[in-house]
Amino acid sequence: MTKALEYTPPKIWTWDAENGGQFASINRPIAGATHDKELPVGKHPFQLYSLATPNGVKVTVLLEELLALGIKDAEYDAWLIKIGDGDQFGSGFVEVNPNSKIPALMDRSGSTPQRIFESGAILLHLAEKFGKFIPTDPATRAETLSWLFWQMGSAPYLGGGFGHFYAYAPEKFEYPINRFAMETKRQLDVLDRQLATRDFIAGSEYTIADMAIWSWYGQLVLGRLYDAAEFLDVESYRHVLRWAKAIDARPAVQRGRMVNRSFGEPEMQLHERHDASDFETRTQDKIGENA
Numbered sequence: 001m002t003k004a005l006e007y008t009p010p011k012i013w014t015w016d017a018e019n020g021g022q023f024a025s026i027n028r029p030i031a032g033a034t035h036d037k038e039l040p041v042g043k044h045p046f047q048l049y050s051l052a053t054p055n056g057v058k059v060t061v062l063l064e065e066l067l068a069l070g071i072k073d074a075e076y077d078a079w080l081i082k083i084g085d086g087d088q089f090g091s092g093f094v095e096v097n098p099n100s101k102i103p104a105l106m107d108r109s110g111s112t113p114q115r116i117f118e119s120g121a122i123l124l125h126l127a128e129k130f131g132k133f134i135p136t137d138p139a140t141r142a143e144t145l146s147w148l149f150w151q152m153g154s155a156p157y158l159g160g161g162f163g164h165f166y167a168y169a170p171e172k173f174e175y176p177i178n179r180f181a182m183e184t185k186r187q188l189d190v191l192d193r194q195l196a197t198r199d200f201i202a203g204s205e206y207t208i209a210d211m212a213i214w215s216w217y218g219q220l221v222l223g224r225l226y227d228a229a230e231f232l233d234v235e236s237y238r239h240v241l242r243w244a245k246a247i248d249a250r251p252a253v254q255r256g257r258m259v260n261r262s263f264g265e266p267e268m269q270l271h272e273r274h275d276a277s278d279f280e281t282r283t284q285d286k287i288g289e290n291a
Contacts, residue, residue: 026086031098037090041106042077042274049079049093050103052261054159054215054225055119059103060273061211061256062126062133067276068252071130073109078259078273120152123208133208144202147194147209155216157183158225167226181232184220188237191217195239199246210247218244255279 015029041047046063050056066074081087081102088100097104097117105122107114107129116125124145127134135141161180165173191213194201201209219225221234221244234241247253258270258279270278 026083026088031094031100032089033091033094034086034089035091037087037092039090039092039096040077040079041108042079044075044077044274045073045107045109046076047079047106047108048076048103048260049081049096049105050260051081051083052257052259052263053102054155054219055101056103056260057215057219057257058119058212059105059122059126060259061215061253062123062208064252064256064259065211065250066126066130066132069132071132074126074130076273080260080262080271082262118152120148120212123148123212127208133206133211135202135205135207140203140205144207144209147201148212151209151212151216154187158187158216158220162228163226166228166231185232188217188221188232188234188240192237192239195243200243206247210243214244214247214253218247222248 017028039047039049048059048063050059052060060078063074063076081093081104083102087093088097088102093104094100096106096115099117101117103117103119103122105116105125107116107125109129116122124134135144157180162177162184165176165180169176191201198204200206201213216225217240220232221229221237221240223229223234229235258268259273260271261269262271263269272278
């Protein structure tokens with residue numbers, strides 16, 4: 001690779017709106033709403049505002065798993081947030097998540113609506129609310145939460161680090177790609193060693209830790225993130241691959257992957273989800289391809 005020109009940071013950093021690659025139009029150094037836009041509200045207890053990125057998939061997988069158990073109170077409406085269009089900066093969305101990131105959830109099952117943002121917090125909220133996919137044994141619960149928080153802390157190195165510099169940055173430079181590829185492979189090795197002696201991340205039980213980690217690292221080794229499977233030699237992480245394929249085969253996971261997806265194969269897209277029947281008659285067919 002061509003050696004990068006040395007960069008000398010200025011005394012005071014200033015924002016260059018044109019410098020940022022594919023996502024330059026939605027990245028900015030300030031928070032808050034850019035325009036007024038109310039969020040839609042459906043008929044179900046849970047209102048999810050999201051997009052089928054790995055962080056969004058975590059939540060839809062959990063909701064579909066809860067429904068697969070026959071928990072009708074977990075019914076939800078999933079509304080598409082087009083982050084490329086800046087939907088996350090609408091006033092209604094900022095009220096639910098002041099950080100302007102998907103996913104965001106409104107729990108309207110109680111007397112007072114409750115907002116929950118950050119995907120890990122949403123997983124924990126729903127798992128505790130329904131008493132599913134989080135162990136009751138104190139030791140296993142602690143292990144599950146440790147791995148859930150591991151994912152929340154580790155994935156930015158995969159996504160914002162490796163994914164950005166390998167796939168999205170306007171220029172490719174050796175140092176950041178090598179730095180974050182090394183860290184991503186270290187994380188995969190952490191997971192591979194953990195899964196060498198157990199079926200799931202925290203033991204024998206499928207939990208929210210698996211859902212969170214699979215959405216990032218499972219999909220990475222299955223070749224769905226950044227077109228980087230060969231570059232990272234994911235086949236060498238055989239325990240992660242075994243685990244990823246087992247979770248990928250679950251019907252609820254397959255449904256969860258589809259919800260709020262507006263990219264990729266058309267047959268895997270379900271722009272909005274308001275009822276289980278939407279998986280048969282796609283919501284976008286009802287409301288138009290440009291919804």
